[in-house]
Amino acid sequence: MNNENNFSLLCVVGARPNFMKMAPIMAAFSALQPKVDVKLVHTGQHYDVAMNHQYFQALGIPDPDINLEVGSGSHAVQTADVMKKFEPALDEVQPTAVLVVGDVNSTIACALVATKKGVPVIHVEAGLRSGDRAMPEEINRVLTDQISDLLFTTEESGKANLLREGIADGRIHFVGNVMIDTLRRNLERAVPTTQICADHGRPDFLKGKAGYAVLTLHRPSNVDDPAVLKALLETAAKIAERTPIIFPVHPRTRGMIDKFGLSHLVDRSDVLLLPPMGYLEMLGLMKDARVVLTDSGGIQEETTALGTPCITLRNNTERPITVDEGTNTIAGQDPQKIMAAYEDVMANGGKAGRVPQFWDGRASERIAAEVLAWMQRGCTIAAA
Known part of the structure; x- marks a missing residue:
């Protein structure tokens, strides 16, 4: 704590979705006057060193001050390991506050250590x-919110949820979506899809085609059940007959495809299988796609910001604004609903949608300004 106000902030990232959220936040704090001394902890929850470096470099995130190198494990093991390794880091830095983002295991683990x-x-x-309390991320969200002192929401529904759960109004601030800050700052740097195809040995993959679809799958509810995964991949194969599919495959998903003997559904000429993509590559794929089929929460937001039709392969979403105002349609795991949503995109262009309030590229600036004001008040809620 070496600045004149002795304000310091320990920021936590653990998994790739966190990186896109933290990049603009750290940039916003670096521009603040008076300064807040910001340090970054990477828990290592996502432990692919090469991919992590690629994201940090692409997004301009400084190297972590502390790397806990936790690695993989069950939810319980990973959460416990993060807690054990984060406590000495917290004792060493002695920050004014700890900032966590999103809903991964590192989020709840570090929040628990800090509040205790x-x-x-x-x-x-x-x-x-x-x-859906069956989703581990939902548990992480609810518990983190209950022990947080300052809560920043991306959409108005977030405040309604928090008030219903007993969170004091003065602790809640609607600031917008930091993911969209990152998207807007990097849109011109997005890697063209034609280049991605060429880089992976398929330069003619889209030749003569009227667009393409993007598919991502990683949630256990979709990839751990052989019947569910088979139905989703059969539906994707049916779509690929008309609209070629680009499919960046999560390693765990690839393992399940092989385990269940479903490789024939994706190893075909009209599906381009890719390894996990960096941020700028995924941005390029989403930007120019005719439709994106996904079970990712972040991609629902990014496609809404890009105006790209999105079909969500889940029965619910924690981001209802992407459905109410954006380009997202919830189709679940039902092949008929998925095909109906796809047909609507092909015939009518899908949902037009609009960019939600405060998804303007300045959410991180609002966060930094509010955090500084809060620290200057002694980390107390402002009078109404």
Whole structure:
């Protein structure tokens, strides 16, 4: 704590979705006057060193001050390991507050350690709810919000959820979506899809085709059940007959495809299988796609910001604004609903949607300004 105000902030990232959220936040704090001393902890929850470096480099995130190198494990093991390794880091830095983002295991683990040691917690992307307690991320969201001192929401529904759960109004601030800050800052740097195809040995993949679809799958509810995964991949194969599919495959998903003997559904000429993509590559794929089929929460937001039709392969979403105002359609795991949504995109262009309030590229600036004001008040809620 070496600045004149002795304000310091310990920011936590653990998984790739966190990186896109933290990049603009750290940039916003670096521009603040007076300065807040910001340090970055990477828990290592996503432990692919090469991919992590690629994201940090692409997004301009400084190297972590502390790397806990936790690695993989069950939810319980990973959460416990993060807690054990984060506590000494917290003791060493002694920050004014800890800032966590999103809903991964690192989020709840570090928030728990901080609050038990009397260090205030700031949660960015608070209040999102799917209503599905079977999702580990939903548990992480609810618990993190309950122990946070300052909560920043991406959409108005977040505040309603938090108030219903007993969170004091003065702790909640609607600031917009930091993911969209990152998207807007990097859109011109997005890697063209034609280049991605060429780089992976398929330069003619889209030749003579009227666009393409993007598919991503990683949630256990979709990839761990052989019947569900088979139905989704059979539906994707049916779509690929008309609209070629680009499919960046999560390693775990690839393992399940092989385990269940479903490789024939994706190893075909009208499906381009790719390894996990960097941020700028995924941005390029989504930007120019006719439709995106996904079970990712972040991609629902990014496609809404890009105006790209999105079909969500889940029965619910914690981001209802992408459905109510954006380009997202919830189709679940039902092949008929998925095909109906796809047919609507092909015939009518899908949902037009609009960019939601405060998804303007300045959410991180609003966060930094509010955090500084809060620290200057002694980390207390402003009078009404």
